[in-house]
Amino acid sequence: MLVAIYVSDSVNPSYAAENKIKLIPHGGNITTALQGLGWNWVLEDESINYLPDEAVVLPRHQADDLLRAADELYEIMVASVPEDLPDDFLCQLGIPENLWKLVRHSWNDERHWHLYGRFDMAQTPDGPKLIEFNADTATSIPETAILQWASLAAAGKHNAAQASGLYEALVAQFKQWRDMNADLEPSLVLTYMEASAEDRTNCEVVAQAAQEAGFNTHLCPIDQINVTVFGEDRGIWAQVGVEQWQRFSFMYKLIPWEQLAWEEPEVITDLENLSFTRTIMVVNPAYTLLFQSKGMLAWLWQNYPHHPLLLETSFTPLTGKYIAKPFFGREGQNVEVVVNGESVTHIAGEYDQQPLVYQQFCDFPQDQAGNLYQAGVFWAGEACAIGYRRAEGIITNTSQFLAHILE
Amino acid sequence: MKRKYLLIGDWKRNVLIAATASCLGLTACDNNNQANNASSDWSSGETYSQGVITELTEVSPDNWKITDERPAGAGEVAAIVKHYDGKVDTLKGEALQREMQQYASVHPSNVHGTGMMDVLMWSGIGYMAGRMMSPNPSYYANPNVMQRTSAWRSNISQERSRVSTGSRSGTFRRSAPSSGRTGIFSGRSGGFSS
Numbered sequence: 001m002l003v004a005i006y007v008s009d010s011v012n013p014s015y016a017a018e019n020k021i022k023l024i025p026h027g028g029n030i031t032t033a034l035q036g037l038g039w040n041w042v043l044e045d046e047s048i049n050y051l052p053d054e055a056v057v058l059p060r061h062q063a064d065d066l067l068r069a070a071d072e073l074y075e076i077m078v079a080s081v082p083e084d085l086p087d088d089f090l091c092q093l094g095i096p097e098n099l100w101k102l103v104r105h106s107w108n109d110e111r112h113w114h115l116y117g118r119f120d121m122a123q124t125p126d127g128p129k130l131i132e133f134n135a136d137t138a139t140s141i142p143e144t145a146i147l148q149w150a151s152l153a154a155a156g157k158h159n160a161a162q163a164s165g166l167y168e169a170l171v172a173q174f175k176q177w178r179d180m181n182a183d184l185e186p187s188l189v190l191t192y193m194e195a196s197a198e199d200r201t202n203c204e205v206v207a208q209a210a211q212e213a214g215f216n217t218h219l220c221p222i223d224q225i226n227v228t229v230f231g232e233d234r235g236i237w238a239q240v241g242v243e244q245w246q247r248f249s250f251m252y253k254l255i256p257w258e259q260l261a262w263e264e265p266e267v268i269t270d271l272e273n274l275s276f277t278r279t280i281m282v283v284n285p286a287y288t289l290l291f292q293s294k295g296m297l298a299w300l301w302q303n304y305p306h307h308p309l310l311l312e313t314s315f316t317p318l319t320g321k322y323i324a325k326p327f328f329g330r331e332g333q334n335v336e337v338v339v340n341g342e343s344v345t346h347i348a349g350e351y352d353q354q355p356l357v358y359q360q361f362c363d364f365p366q367d368q369a370g371n372l373y374q375a376g377v378f379w380a381g382e383a384c385a386i387g388y389r390r391a392e393g394i395i396t397n398t399s400q401f402l403a404h405i406l407e
Numbered sequence: 408m409k410r411k412y413l414l415i416g417d418w419k420r421n422v423l424i425a426a427t428a429s430c431l432g433l434t435a436c437d438n439n440n441q442a443n444n445a446s447s448d449w450s451s452g453e454t455y456s457q458g459v460i461t462e463l464t465e466v467s468p469d470n471w472k473i474t475d476e477r478p479a480g481a482g483e484v485a486a487i488v489k490h491y492d493g494k495v496d497t498l499k500g501e502a503l504q505r506e507m508q509q510y511a512s513v514h515p516s517n518v519h520g521t522g523m524m525d526v527l528m529w530s531g532i533g534y535m536a537g538r539m540m541s542p543n544p545s546y547y548a549n550p551n552v553m554q555r556t557s558a559w560r561s562n563i564s565q566e567r568s569r570v571s572t573g574s575r576s577g578t579f580r581r582s583a584p585s586s587g588r589t590g591i592f593s594g595r596s597g598g599f600s601s
Contacts, residue, residue, distance in 0.1 A: 036430030036516035038541040063412070139600040149415060150427045158416030165411030167421050187577050196598025204540055208423055216577065218561055226587035233584035240579075241457075241562035242478060247578040255592070256599050264591050331600065384411045406412060 019125055019365045021373045022057040024405065028155030030147065039142060039201050051143070051151055056373065056388045056404040062123060063163050063386060063406055066375055069128040069309050070119045070383035077133070077291050080303045081107070085290075092315070093295035094327040094355055096261035098268050102286035105275060112275075112285035113177040115252070116170060116380035117292075122362045123375060129311050129362055130300075131374065132325075135291035136284050137256050140401060141166065141202045144378060144387035148403030161406045167209055169384035174213030176381070177250075181281055184249035186215045189238050192254040194221030199254050206252055215250065222255055229273045236280050251282045257289045258328045294327050294357045312360040317341075321361040326354035332394045337361065347394055373402075426540075430516040455566050457559060458483035459531035463523060464548070465491040471526040472548045478559040484535065486527055507536060531556050535563060 030051070082089050085104050095103060106112035118138035120131040145166040152160060178186050188210050192199040200219065207217040218240050226237040226245070235247040261268050274280040290296060297313040304310060312318065317338070324336040326349075333349025338358075364372035371390045378385040391399040413420060418428035460483065462475035468491050479485070485499035498506065510524045517528050517538050528538045529546040542560070547553040583589070 030431065032432070032516065032518070033427050033430040035519055035543075036539065037427060038539040038543055060412075067411075137599055146423050146427055149413075149424060150431060152415045153418065153428060153433060154431050158414070160415045161412045162415060163412055165413055167423060169411065171421075185577060193592065193595065193598040195596050196600065198600055199598035200541070202600075205423065212422065216565060218565060220561075222591045223593040224589065225591065226583045226589050227591075228584040228587035230586050233580070233586070235578075237580075237583055237587065239558055239561075239583065240565055241558055243581045244562070245580050245583050246565075247580075254599060259592075259599065263595070266588065267591055270588060 019123070019363065021365045021367045021371075023054045023367055024057055025053055026055050026152060026155035026157065026403075026405075027053050028151040028153070028157075030150045030154050033150050033154070034147075037146075039147075051147060052400055052402065054402060055148075055152060056402050057407050058163075058386070058404045060406050066121060066123070066128050066377050066386055067163065067383035069121065069130075070377040070379050073119055073130055073133070073309055074379055074383075076300065076304055076307065077296065080296075080300055081290060089299075093290055093293040093299065095289055095293065096258055098265050099257060099261045099286055099289065102268065102272055102275060103289060104287075105272075106285035107287040107290075111177075111180045112281065112287070113173070113180065113283060114285060114288055115173050115177070115283040116166075116378060117284070117288065119377045119379060119383075121375045121377055122364045123373075124362060124365075127308060128375070130297070130309055131311075131359075131362070132294055132297065133291050135288040137254050137292075138376075138378070139198065139202045139254070140376060140387055140389075141205045143401045144376070144385050145170075145205055148387060148401075151403045152405060157405065162404060163384075163386040163406065166378045166380060166385035167205065169378070169380035169382065170206060170209035171212045173381045174210045174215060177281075177283070178214055181250070184278070184281065186250070187246065187248045188215040188217045188250040188252060189225065189236060189248040190217060190219050190252040190254070191222040191225060192219070194223065203252070203254055210252070218246065218248070222253070227267065227270045227274070229270050234277070234279055235274065249280060251280055253282060253284075256328070256330075257286055257292075292328070294325055294329070294359075295355070297359060298357045311362050314358050315355075316358065318358045318360060323359045323361055324356045325359065326351040326356055328354055335394055337394075345393065374399075432516075455535065455563055456481055457562060458485075459535060459556065459559065460485050460487065461527070461530040461532050462487040462489065463526060463530070464489040465523070466548075467491065470521045471523050473526060473530050473546055473552060474548045476531050476547075476552055476556045478556060484532060486530070486532060488523065503532070507532075531559065534560055 085107060090100055117133055117135035119133050121128045122131055149164050190203040190207050192203050203219050207219055210217050218238055220238040228234055236251055237245045237247050240246045298315045301310055301313045321339045324338060326334045329351040332347050334351040335347045336343050337345040364374055366372055371392060373388055373390045376387045377383055386404060388402040388404055389399040390402060418424050418433060458479040458481060460477050460479045461473060463471050463486055464474040466472050485497055488496040488498055518525055526546050529543055542553055544550050544553050
């Protein structure tokens with residue numbers, strides 16, 4: 001049994017009891033910058049609310065608390081994982097069985113490096129609370145690393161400060177990953193679903209950071225890579241020019257591990273083959289699915305009951321008001337709010353066949369208009385950046401992204 | 408405790424912030440930004456192993472589209488310009504460079520216009536000159552035209568990163584390994600944003 005040592009303050013009296021979010025209008029227009037960068041998806045209809053003309057004013061001590069919380073949560077997550085990853089632990093977290101070998105292999109070999117993830121948190125009068133950890137395929141990288149900076153720069157707020165050091169942290173992480181794997185060619189292919197301009201743009205920022213760390217990089221839709229496990233051509237290949245294919249030693253995938261495991265099991269077998277022979281290194285590594293699984297939230301509560309950064313979470317329904325959510329849901333899909341055994345809100349989605357965890361309901365901070373705010377705290381080796389999303393209810397893929405400014 | 412609080416006014420802190428600052432017009436006079444560095448690269452010699460030939464057509468008065476685009480030999484960079492009145496010009500070499508420099512002195516970053524030079528800067532030629540990181544389909548007559556140069560663009564991007572990191576390593580072959588698996592998730596639509 002792990003010994004829980006809690007270093008966070010349980011109650012921070014400097015939080016307003018009302019739990020309000022303060023906003024400033026800024027009027028920074030970044031349309032020309034977006035066009036110049038070719039990031040038009042931000043301006044497309046479906047994302048039109050991505051960056052309203054307002055910014056969250058974040059007191060510096062709250063930013064400190066959020067970043068410190070992410071660092072501490074990462075530590076307790078790692079510490080909570082039992083040695084040798086027993087079968088019943090992997091079952092409890094819902095890890096697909098065909099991934100177990102890769103999860104164990106990557107966990108036991110430090111050269112499989114966790115590049116980055118995003119902790120979604122609620123700021124409460126009792127301090128930040130973990131909602132979930134997007135450990136495997138977190139997005140909103142361009143918004144957090146570049147756009148929230150750009151909107152305030154465009155508004156002329158040049159003397160203001162912001163927690164937006166995601167790009168710099170990614171560069172440092174890539175350097176470390178490269179150094180640990182100096183026996184491999186520093187060639188990195190970044191894979192994504194071709195249909196998503198948003199996913200591609202996330203990859204572009206990651207690719208730029210990798211280049212700065214000394215990788216040569218290539219972006220390629222996942223359906224166009226070639227995975228070969230036989231003979232001297234073993235490896236992951238992508239077409240980089242006319243009659244020119246390149247073999248890559250490193251792969252970044254903006255593709256969830258569990259989806260690969262369920263829908264493309266043969267690819268998992270191939271990746272096992274190529275990972276065990278050190279032909280390919282993948283980020284984020286397979287073990288990050290342990291943290292990504294919402295089963296981890298219940299596991300954490302079992303191991304660190306009443307930890308000040310956690311909400312009570314269980315594998316079985318709670319009493320009172322709670323949220324039921326699928327182990328591997330995304331963007332709020334299939335989330336259900338239950339009060340005294342009755343469902344009061346239910347978001348439709350494609351994850352309704354998955355096991356559920358039950359998390360104590362938590363009030364998010366609000367602005368004067370009643371919008372709810374969720375803080376996304378990026379971790380890349382350490383907590384490095386904050387970005388806000390807001391919605392009238394549960395945070396989904398249509399939520400607005402807001403810049404913040406420190407006070 | 409070291410914390411990542413960064414000053415908004417520090418736009419030299421990384422290459423993407425610097426590029427964005429340039430697009431916002433914050434550093435229009437700063438010759439150290441990436442776009443300006445790149446804009447002299449392709450014309451000054453054998454930097455890239457391939458060039459590009461772009462065809463621009465004036466589909467209605469002062470409304471231009473990229474109607475064809477093909478990779479070309481090293482050092483070969485040209486725009487075939489088809490005017491609305493039927494006249495056809497070819498812009499290359501010093502004349503092309505002069506036009507682009509003139510345009511860039513007024514528009515340090517790409518703008519949303521339909522004029523000939525606006526559109527040219529969104530083409531493969533503009534890409535070579537470092538005017539944007541990824542092409543915009545709205546300047547192409549159709550997505551297929553844009554696709555014709557996607558492998559070429561990857562190549563340019565690769566060469567650019569090798570130039571900037573000073574390394575040239577890698578394992579290459581002329582065709583895909585025949586026993587490989589492809590088409591992962593080809594039946595799926597949409598991304599996995601989260």
